[in-house]
Amino acid sequence: MVYCIEPEQVSLTDLTVGDTVGNMEKIVIEGGNRLVGTVEVSGAKNAVLPLMAASLLVDGWTTITNVPSLRDIATFNRLLSHMGAEVEYAKETGVLRIRTPEITVPEAPYDLVKTMRASVLVLGPLLARNHRARVSLPGGCAIGARPIDLHLKALTQMGAEISVEHGYVEAKADRLKGARIRFDYPTVTGTENIMLAAVYADGQTVIENAAMEPEILCLANALNSMGGFVSGAGTDTIKIEGVKELSAVEVDVIPDRIEAGTFMIASAMTKGNVLIKNCPITFLEALTLKLQEAGTSVEVSGNDVRVIGDFPVRSVDIKTGPYPAFPTDMQAQMMAMMSISSGLSVITETVFENRFMHVGELKRMGADITVDGKSAVVKGVRSLSGAPLMATDLRASASLVLAGLVADGITEISRIYHLDRGYETIENKLMGLGATISRVRADSVVPA
């Protein structure tokens, strides 16, 4: 089925969108099953969103394939529709088509930006093509303050006039000019925003201390196939030569390394034996090394990876950082695994200042965790016990699902709209591996 995205026509079965839907459902897990079988990884959410933003640079149809059906992608579709784009998405085939002959409303409104910070990715392309943009400031979110000062400083260096009024960034630039930009921190969406702005700038832009995440390479490849000149993506120095015109193309999305990593941990924790198909293992080196240190076997065969868990789980220390360091988006899931390890693990979060929201919920299941500033000390316990839990952010939700898989008894996780932002039908995929898991209405009474 192909349909145009209308914000008012949100359906529970077509696309999971909005807090209302997610608030109406919960995930119920009966723990204790060993996961065995095969699971396929979906396309990477964090690669799709910048590609969708790139579609604003051209007036023809951009086709993006391997697009997962996720709430964040539905939110970005609504944002593009708001700005005048025509959007079609076929859930069965994962094909997303976007065309923006004219940007009629160059604005990202607060209602959309507040639910998904990645909405700020439209700032660069709006300025580049439309010369004007009005984008709501994202404000704080559950995992930290997450400012966009580095995006704004870089755009100012490129000649944009920027002011902040009534909670909105007002930006204009008759013509952006190439500049030498050095980020104080290798911000991921900041790097992407500047790449998206610089493709139409006069002359060369150099981004130093650029983020090196695989999703940035995916964006650079797309911009190059559109007719841009981007080099160095994947390293800490990216060079972009401005061009006068780009054309619409078809782009295939890379597999989601965070979803793949979550299944690797699920297999490891349940003493499972899971074949993960289409697994981007080369982008998962930091996680793989830690899993092996914890006693997990990881066998690579082409694009597929077999993960075999072993008990007891050995404790390992983790320190998150920008790619290629251990991803902050895998920290919560690894903490769930360490909560049943045989020893003491120190988990240090250096990227976001408040990314331990899952600790309180894991402790309700019997985990022994003490947070001290940026570090959490996890003392492994023999077993976790199922409990009613509340999801607090996207990756925290995934950690609760993992904990539920190994806990004694029933775990019920509410507010799963967080999970639906980034995991495509996770309950079906886990069920296919032998987990006892279901999605039910939030008011359903679950038998003990």
Ligand code: UD1
């Ligand atoms: C992206 C990912 C997110 C991941 C994160 C870190 C997407 C859509 N999201 O988020 O899943 O968790 O990278 O790998 O790809 N910062 C500033 N000023 C800025 C920009 C960032 O201080 O202008 C700080 C942030 O507050 C944070 C750190 O830099 O502490 C990293 O942020 P950033 O890399 O920008 O993360 P996101 O792009 O938001």
